[in-house]
Each structure stands twice: as C-alpha cells, then as structure tokens.
Amino acid sequence: MSAGKKPKATILVIDDEQIVHESVRRVLEDAGYAVDSALRVDQALSMVSESSYDVVLTDLMVPDRSGMDAVEVIVRDHPDTGVVMFTGFATVDSAIKSMKLGALDYLPKPFTPAELLQVVERALAKTIKARRDREIERTYATAEKAIKSSLDLKELLNLIGASVVGLLKVKGSAVFLYKKAEEALELASSYGLSDEYLQKGVLLSEKSISAVLNSVKPIVVQQEDFDKELQYPAEARKEGIAGIMSVPLTINGTVIGVLRIYSADRLSLTDEETDLLLRFSEQAARALENAMAYERVKEDIEGIKRGIPGPVRKRIQEA
C-alpha cells in the first residue's frame, strides 16, 4: 500500500497457506485496501475482537477450526464486520450453509483478481450500508429518548436541534414555533448556524416556510431555487448553505411549528432518512406541546405571585 494514503477499508484474510495470503494481499493492497493475515481461525477471531475490520475473507478448511465457525462467530458477535468465504473445495452445500449463517458471499478458488475485487467491493458496500442503518437507528433511539426526558422548553429546543443534526449529519437546524396571535412563525432555537445568518432579518414571511404551513408537507429548496423560494438567498449562500428542508411540526394535523434542516451540499436524503426525519418531527412536536403546556402553568403561577404585593404573599403563606 502506498504510504500516507488512507486505506479504502481494512480486510482480514484467514487462510493456512502463505501463498494465498501473498497473492490476495497484493491484489487488495494495489486496490487501496489495508490487509492483515491470519493462519488460524482462533488467531483471526482475537484479531477481529481487537481491531474492527470492515471485511473478513475466510478459507473453509483451516487446520484448527472450520472457516464456518469464523463466519458464525463474526456474524453473531461483530455485526459491523462483513464476512465472505472462499475455498478450493467449493460445494453447493458449503456455499448454502455459509450464506445461511450470514456470509455475504462465497468465492471458489482459484479466482481472478477482478473476481476477488468485485466480491470484496460488494461485501464492503453491504457492510457499510448495514452499519449506517444500525447507527442511524441507534442515534434515533437516543434522540427520541432525549427529547422525551425534558419538559424544559429551552432545553428541549436545543435537544431537537442538536439531535436532528446528529441524525442526518447536516450543517445545521432551526426550530420555528407558530404564534397564533401574530399568525406567524418565530425562530425559537437554532443549531450549527452563525448569529449573523440568524439575525439576517424578520423571518416571518419567508416564502417556502409559509408554504409548509399551508401544505403541511415537507418542502425542500435546493440552491438553484434560493432566489425564487427564499427571502434571503444571498445570506443563505454566504452561510454555505446549499439545501434547506422544512418539515411541519404537527399535532393531529395542526401545525405548531416548523423544523428546518440546512445542508452544506445539495440536500439528498434517502427514503429511510426522510422517514426517520418525519418520525422524529412527530415525536418532537408532541414533546414541544407538552413542554409548552408545562411552561404555561409555570408562567401562570409566576403571574399570580407577581400580582400579589410582597407582604400579602407572606401573609397568605402564613395563613
């Protein structure tokens, strides 16, 4: 591997023949992968526990244990690592058995460098996708729990903003709450955006954001439409924003606010990410509603207390 360059991925090869290691290593390293070798299954499994490999290639017949054991243990204990079986004794039965156990592929020996690279690339893509799906589910669960654990409106607004940025790995976010009296949206909190951008001016009549109020559907505005759809297109570009998505926060069909996410690149969410964002927005809306109810009662108490002169308050307490 060329020094100083970050490897595409880390691969562990399990095989008892040195010559296999040498040829596989050459092919994979030339393609930019970092390769480690193990001659025994037990040795390989402890290596997998110590450093997390992206993909493990295992021979079927290894002197100490079957490569099938390696597949089973890695699938069970290391879900972030993909595993592929390769063998000089390819049979239909071992192919089916290994893949039922969770091997991502099965490659009969001998194979060409192109075949090896194709199998590794495909396995790597599947592993990365599965890892990302699990990570996003985990992040979502944590985010959902976080926003449900607070009735403090300010804290909650910050949690919503930070959570959605972490969840979708975007530049920034903002929450706007709908003020019934003024019939307008008011910026309640933001995350990852500069003060300058936030203070650009009155946000109330922004075009795309009011459209969300009416359509009650998420609206995406990419940079080429900024001039048409945004009130402050130049400021958005200066802030380094290339895509904005506005998601209504609703309770039983009534909009109580808007959650906006700002992306430094064109905004392109997968269907899964969009689903997650909508689920999150629904939970966020409920949490906000609860926090606002709590806040109102607290304000009522403060209001009453403020309305009573000090000496009287003291006498009430004594009474």
Place this chain on the structure above:
Amino acid sequence: MDKKRGKILVLDDEQIVLDSLSRILGEENYAVTPCRAGRDAVELLKQDRFDILITDLKMPGMDGLQAMESLYEIDPDISMIMITAYATVDSAVKAMRMGAVDYIRKPFTPDQLLELVNKVMEDRKAKFEKRYREDTFEEIKTAISSTLNLREVLDLIVQGVVKIMKVKGSTLSLLDKTRENLRVLAYSGLSREYVEKGPLEATRSISDTILRGKHTWVENAVEDPRIQYPLEAKREGIGSILSVPLLVRNKVIGALRVYTSEPRAFSEEEVRFLYGFAEQVALAIENAKTYEDVKDDYEALRDDLWDYFDRDGLM
C-alpha cells in the same frame, strides 16, 4: 374447512413437478398456486399476496434467478426457495445473495420439502410478530407522549403492553413516598378484585429485585414461594409473571408487570422489549408527574388566594 397454513406460489415449467408439489403441499393444508412461467408469476404476485415462492432454476424465457429478482421487487417480504436438478455453486451463491431462504436439489422427498416449508412459515411468523410489536409500540409511544394526564398515561401503558405482547394482563405500580410499597396505579386484563388483593411488600424478594433495578420471572405464580398471594393468582387464572423495573435516570420509580394465562418462559426478545418499553414509559410518567405537581401548586396557590381574600366565605 380448516384455515390454510400459508399461501405458496410454485413456479416450474414442468407440469409434472407442479402437480407433485401441489399435491404434497396441498395435503398438508397449504394453498398452492401453480404457475409455469416467470411472467405469469409476476402478474399473480401483483394481484395477490403469497408467503412463499418455490421456483425452479432452469426455465425457458425468464429463469429462476430473474424471476426471483422481479418477484422480490414486488414483494420484499416473500420467502423464496429455489429448487433445481442442476445445482451449481454459482447459481446457489447467486440465489442466496438475492435473498433466497434456501436452495435445494431435485429430487427431494416430500418430508424434506415439508420440513423446509414448515420451518420457513415459522420464521415468517416470528418475523411478522416482531414487526407487529414494533409498529404497535410506535403507535402507543405516540399516544403516550400526546398527553400529560397521569391517569391517561398509566392506562395507555398497561393497555399497550397487553396489546403488544399478547398477554393476559398487565399492571403498573409506582413506589410510594416511603419507597417501601409498590402501589398498583393502573391495570388491564385483570379483575379489580385480584389487583386490590393487598399491598405488595417491597421487602419480598420479587419487589426487592425490582428495587435493585433487575427483572424477575415467575414461571408458575401458584407454586412459586416468592408469590405473596398464590391463591388469588390461582383464582385469577394466572400462569407466569414477568416484572421489570421502571427507571428514570437510573432510579427505580416503580414496576411494570405482565401476566400470562399459561405458565411459560419469555424469550430474550420479549424481555428486551419490555425493558425498552419500560424505559420509554418511565419518562412519560415522570413528565406527567412533574406537570401534575406544578398544576397542583398552581391550584393550591389559587385556592390560598381565594381563602385569603374571602376569609368569611362570603363570595
């Protein structure tokens, strides 16, 4: 007539294979739809839902692998089995990579086929039950987080857990101020008589385990010495009881229990699910309590004021 055990789409270009598979599976009460070309299978799947696809590999026109690809696209939930007289490593790997649940060689015995089909149906049942639990959990979580009314929150929790876990009943108890007694505040699926049988002592082993933040499983409520009220449990028809603690910031605030009518074990997944559920609802309970407390303060203050200005009760 009995309810069919499952719907199976069989795709093979040879009529004799279709006939024999239809007979073997039909006798075991599966509803079989035979089909001789991949195109037809695609049309059938667009109109109807099937549990399992059994497809041959080599067929004129669309082969088995191509058919699997098209069918999977229409219904990713269909379980696919490939059968072939020309088994090769290459086609086996391709079929498995495409998501086949198995790949078997012709000829096979009726028993081999039935064993496989029955196993696939069981796996599907488990998969769909898990999905049902997850979906229902989402709905119930949303309902619970839509209210700050403590009574409503508690009722939604016990009703929800009975619905999701398909158990006989459920109770939710919270620790009183002394932290010595667990008081049942909501229940579902159980008689009032049973629920009000008496206080649960925190010093008894089960409550003690809960207070230490661990779950307990009573396999047989009538015979287990840890049970404080075995006779009442028998009268109520209770088999097993699973209790998990309700934790807020690592502090136990109460317990969530599920009751089955037959003595049985709980799967690791069920236990994990109940923990997850308890974790989520504990937060909702805490929020509702916080809200009620501040509302009580507000009302008390208002009443005090009223009393102060109207000491003689004239107004």
